[in-house]
Amino acid sequence: MGQASEIGGGILSKRIDDRTMILFFGPQHPSSGHMRIIVKLDGDIIVESDPDLGYVHRTMEKLSESKEWIKNSVLFERLAILDAGNVTQAYIIALEKLLGIEVPPRALYLRTILSEINRISSHLYGMGIFAIMIGSSTGYMWFFGDREIMVQLAERITGSRLTHSYHIPGGVRRDVSPAFFEELERGLNYIERRLKDYEVMFVNNPIIRSRLENVGVLSKERAIELGVTGPNLRASGVSYDVRVEEPYGAYSFVDFEVPVYREGDALARTFQRFDEIRQSISILRQLMKSIPEGPVLNEKYLKLFTSKMKDVLNAERRVKLPSLFANLRPPPGRSYGRVEEGRGEIFFYIESTGDPRPYRVRVVTPSFRNSILFKYLPVGERLADLPAIYGSIDYFPPEADR
Amino acid sequence: MGGKYVEKSVSTRNLSLLSKARNHLKAIMLGAKLFIRPIRITYRYPIVKEIPQEGYRGFIVLDDQKCIGCSLCARICPASAMKMFQPQEKKLRPAINYERCVFCGYCVDICPENALKHARTHDVVFESGESMLYIGEKFTVDPDTQLLTGNVRMYRVKVDDKRGLIYEPIR
Ligand code: SF4
Ligand code: SF4
Numbered sequence: 001m002g003q004a005s006e007i008g009g010g011i012l013s014k015r016i017d018d019r020t021m022i023l024f025f026g027p028q029h030p031s032s033g034h035m036r037i038i039v040k041l042d043g044d045i046i047v048e049s050d051p052d053l054g055y056v057h058r059t060m061e062k063l064s065e066s067k068e069w070i071k072n073s074v075l076f077e078r079l080a081i082l083d084a085g086n087v088t089q090a091y092i093i094a095l096e097k098l099l100g101i102e103v104p105p106r107a108l109y110l111r112t113i114l115s116e117i118n119r120i121s122s123h124l125y126g127m128g129i130f131a132i133m134i135g136s137s138t139g140y141m142w143f144f145g146d147r148e149i150m151v152q153l154a155e156r157i158t159g160s161r162l163t164h165s166y167h168i169p170g171g172v173r174r175d176v177s178p179a180f181f182e183e184l185e186r187g188l189n190y191i192e193r194r195l196k197d198y199e200v201m202f203v204n205n206p207i208i209r210s211r212l213e214n215v216g217v218l219s220k221e222r223a224i225e226l227g228v229t230g231p232n233l234r235a236s237g238v239s240y241d242v243r244v245e246e247p248y249g250a251y252s253f254v255d256f257e258v259p260v261y262r263e264g265d266a267l268a269r270t271f272q273r274f275d276e277i278r279q280s281i282s283i284l285r286q287l288m289k290s291i292p293e294g295p296v297l298n299e300k301y302l303k304l305f306t307s308k309m310k311d312v313l314n315a316e317r318r319v320k321l322p323s324l325f326a327n328l329r330p331p332p333g334r335s336y337g338r339v340e341e342g343r344g345e346i347f348f349y350i351e352s353t354g355d356p357r358p359y360r361v362r363v364v365t366p367s368f369r370n371s372i373l374f375k376y377l378p379v380g381e382r383l384a385d386l387p388a389i390y391g392s393i394d395y396f397p398p399e400a401d402r
Numbered sequence: 403m404g405g406k407y408v409e410k411s412v413s414t415r416n417l418s419l420l421s422k423a424r425n426h427l428k429a430i431m432l433g434a435k436l437f438i439r440p441i442r443i444t445y446r447y448p449i450v451k452e453i454p455q456e457g458y459r460g461f462i463v464l465d466d467q468k469c470i471g472c473s474l475c476a477r478i479c480p481a482s483a484m485k486m487f488q489p490q491e492k493k494l495r496p497a498i499n500y501e502r503c504v505f506c507g508y509c510v511d512i513c514p515e516n517a518l519k520h521a522r523t524h525d526v527v528f529e530s531g532e533s534m535l536y537i538g539e540k541f542t543v544d545p546d547t548q549l550l551t552g553n554v555r556m557y558r559v560k561v562d563d564k565r566g567l568i569y570e571p572i573r
Contacts, residue, residue: 067480068478070478070480070508071478071479071480071508072480074480074481074504074506074508075480145441145443145444145566146443146566148443148566148567149561149566149567152559152561152567153561155454155455155458156455158459159457159458159459159507159520160458160459160505160506160507163504163505163506165506165507165508173507173511174457183560183561184561186561186562186563187561189563190561190562190563190564190565190566193563193564194566197432200425200428200429200432201429201432201433204417204425204428204429205425205429206417206422206425206426209417213415213416239407241405241407243405244404244405244406244407247404247405251404251405252403252404253403254403254404255403255404255405256404256405256406257405257406257407257408258405258406258407258408259407259408259410260407260408260409260410261410261411261412262409262410262411263411263412267412267415268412271410271412275410306514308514308515308516309514312516316457318457318511319511320511320512320513320514321478321508321511321512323474323512323514325478325512326474326477326478326512327477
């Protein structure tokens with residue numbers, strides 16, 4: 001090893017010989033959590049890339065063993081707050097399987113409405129970060145600004161902007177008013193209109209194009225080999241989406257398309273996300289029209305309601321929690337829940353021994369599965385393309401590190 | 403019903419010079435349009451304040467008359483922010499530590515007597531860690547009564563077709 005140059009106590013690079021050097025790309029907070037990539041460069045071509053993760057590890061799996069079942073949903077949504085509805089839904093689906101409890105149709109619809117609102121907002125978030133990484137501050141401002149509409153809509157449903165804590169075993173915590181659907185329709189119209197603007201200002205911008213086209217190409221075979229998931233997988237030509245493979249929520253009651261691009265480069269991943277937003281808009285419109293009336297919590301729990309609790313439910317459409325929820329004891333057993341999150345499939349494996357707390361919870365998050373791309377995708381590309389590759393993967397460190 | 407996969411491809415690669423010129427023109431026109439009538443999502447906090455919707459999960463207020471001291475709220479709190487305490491002459495009452503609270507609202511929703519409610523206030527400045535502990539009398543004061551004081555303008559947010567969000571003044 002040659003000379004190491006230091007600035008402010010942190011090693012930035014190591015010179016190996018006249019041509020090669022090792023560059024420490026981070027640790028930094030490039031988008032939403034710390035991470036570092038250690039790259040070996042030949043000139044400005046990346047010959048080796050080594051992702052260095054774990055800076056935002058919060059021992060979530062272990063921590064969950066010390067918390068009651070219902071409390072863990074609040075814990076887990078913090079692994080990806082920009083997509084909290086989808087994360088907790090996967091956990092609650094697993095828990096419901098253990099408890100053997102069904103969800104009434106209206107609650108399924110409401111869950112799916114929140115899921116799709118979260119998906120749009122997660123994609124806009126990812127695109128915003130992507131835009132600023134490749135130097136398009138217009139893109140950044142636009143995507144982040146417009147994401148606010150989705151955040152507001154999620155707040156209307158759940159009472160909280162990001163950490164929704166919306167799902168409970170057997171249903172959801174709140175019903176929506178008819179006025180909400182009018183607002184949702186307006187929000188969707190706005191996003192639909194803006195998608196055209198994004199095309200003009202961002203997607204068709206020659207600079208953006210030249211930075212994305214044929215950059216970070218992930219072949220179909222490689223994507224399968226590495227176990228990549230979500231839009232990154234689909235942009236490489238693999239047809240796989242949990243919403244189709246194992247429908248949950250209200251996905252079997254609506255018609256939708258899952259776009260699959262074949263090129264697998266950063267540009268295809270961008271198109272993939274915009275197309276998914278279009279589909280989410282269409283799903284939301286269908287759900288809005290066909291949402292059935294009815295309870296939003298399983299009858300079994302509704303029976304436990306006192307008259308005071310029923311009053312709140314009728315007056316405010318807010319579900320009070322039966323005291324049983326503080327001490328849920330699922331029968332001994334194992335189950336899993338999987339949900340297609342904005343960035344891919346999130347998987348929960350839970351194991352109960354009949355105690356009020358889980359014996360084991362295992363979470364496999366999409367960002368964790370996609371993080372392997374940092375090792376393989378940048379190799380052979382120029383250093384200047386690293387941000388474009390990073391951004392196009394839509395990697396979310398807190399979600400990967402848990 | 404259900405989803406189906408649809409093969410797609412980025413057909414418009416290597417844009418021709420003509421389409422590049424057309425895209426350029428479109429972008430300039432869009433820029434000009436937004437220059438004249440900009441879309442503005444942000445507002446000038448804290449001179450201007452947004453009042454959240456009905457049902458927003460903000461600060462928590464205790465109604466001392468209604469509370470029966472059942473401790474359910476403290477038991478369900480995922481962040482251990484709510485704890486029970488016993489004032490000398492009285493029954494058990496909850497106290498909340500906002501240093502820990504994550505505003506999940508479980509305590510409000512599990513209270514069998516509806517003794518807890520959410521205020522809409524969510525931004526309060528604390529000078530010290532200790533002042534974040536709301537115990538006794540302090541926990542029963544609704545912070546929303548302070549919401550409309552001071553030299554601030556109040557807005558309510560509405561989702562709009564054309565402008566995304568619009569801010570309606572309510573004071
Ligand atoms: S809102 Fe949640 S975190 Fe805060 S005190 Fe209530 S239960 Fe605890
Ligand atoms: S749950 Fe309600 S009644 Fe019971 S101690 Fe808490 S505030 Fe009082």
